[in-house]
Amino acid sequence: MTDSENGRRLHAVDDALLRRREAISDLGDALRLLIEHATATEAPTEELRRAAERIRQAAAPLGERARGRHEPPSADDMRAGVRLYNPVTGAGSAFAPPLEIHQEGEITVGACTLGLAFEGPPSYAHGGVSAMLLDQMLGYAAGASGNPGMTVRLDTGYRRPVPLLTPLRLTAEVVDVDGRRVTVAGSIATAAEPGEILVAATGVFVGLRAEQARRLFGAIAGRGEESRAG
Numbered sequence: 207m208t209d210s211e212n213g214r215r216l217h218a219v220d221d222a223l224l225r226r227r228e229a230i231s232d233l234g235d236a237l238r239l240l241i242e243h244a245t246a247t248e249a250p251t252e253e254l255r256r257a258a259e260r261i262r263q264a265a266a267p268l269g270e271r272a273r274g275r276h277e278p279p280s281a282d283d284m285r286a287g288v289r290l291y292n293p294v295t296g297a298g299s300a301f302a303p304p305l306e307i308h309q310e311g312e313i314t315v316g317a318c319t320l321g322l323a324f325e326g327p328p329s330y331a332h333g334g335v336s337a338m339l340l341d342q343m344l345g346y347a348a349g350a351s352g353n354p355g356m357t358v359r360l361d362t363g364y365r366r367p368v369p370l371l372t373p374l375r376l377t378a379e380v381v382d383v384d385g386r387r388v389t390v391a392g393s394i395a396t397a398a399e400p401g402e403i404l405v406a407a408t409g410v411f412v413g414l415r416a417e418q419a420r421r422l423f424g425a426i427a428g429r430g431e432e433s434r435a436g
């Protein structure tokens with residue numbers, strides 16, 4: 207194969223991968239809309255039964271070619287940190303808000319709005335959801351500092367309830383690196399009042415030794431899982 211033929215082939219593969227990622231995000235959007243409507247709906251009971259039947263029909267073809275536990279999604283790129291089904295940030299995950307994360311210097315910044323599906327106390331977020339968001343934020347901050355690891359401890363202080371249907375701002379920052387152990391602090395506030403902390407967390411993340419990575423992720427060897435926690 208000539209260089210230009212090879213180049214065209216790689217380009218076509220990239221295009222196909224991009225189209226697949228777009229389709230996965232589109233399906234994720236549709237599923238999140240479904241979950242939000244299904245949680246908020248007061249439609250007549252018969253409409254709920256019809257919807258359940260139509261959803262089962264739509265789901266069936268998706269289940270025909272499915273991956274197993276040790277097989278990463280074909281559209282993911284773990285080495286580049288592309289995880290389309292991450293339950294917190296994944297564009298393809300029905301479960302994810304999704305939380306959008308970026309780095310501003312030393313600070314990791316996140317944004318999301320939680321829908322009614324995340325309700326704990328009426329009109330506020332479930333405490334476990336806040337902990338989930340913070341685990342991801344803190345883990346990302348550890349990784350962005352060059353010290354990726356798995357969560358071994360997450361202390362969460364709930365100062366004020368987190369309102370649903372309200373844009374949120376999350377932050378995280380590494381406060382200590384001690385060998386394999388990285389300590390990260392973070393918080394949740396509303397975007398409108400970023401200075402008023404609603405939930406604060408401190409997490410400890412531990413980098414895996416090579417032998418641990420092999421034991422935990424060996425079945426996915428060669429796909430980059432061993433270097434990524436999230």
Ligand SMILES: CCCCCCCCCCCCCCCC(=O)SCCNC(=O)CCNC(=O)[C@H](O)C(C)(C)COP(=O)(O)OP(=O)(O)OC[C@H]1O[C@@H](n2cnc3c(N)ncnc32)[C@H](O)[C@@H]1OP(=O)(O)O
Binds near residue numbers: 349385412
């Ligand atoms: C530019 C952008 C790039 C960004 C790029 C990033 C993208 C990527 C984002 C991913 C974001 C994912 C965020 C979610 C991350 C999860 O959710 S991970 C899933 C939840 N966590 C787990 O399942 C971990 C379960 N735990 C384990 O498997 C084992 O504890 C581990 C992690 C393998 C470590 O085992 P171990 O080596 O036997 O641990 P051990 O020797 O006992 O402890 C190691 C050290 O940690 C300390 N330690 C252990 N436990 C604790 C504790 N509870 N408290 C304090 N210290 C402790 C020990 O004291 C010890 O310290 P030293 O004595 O060495 O000083």
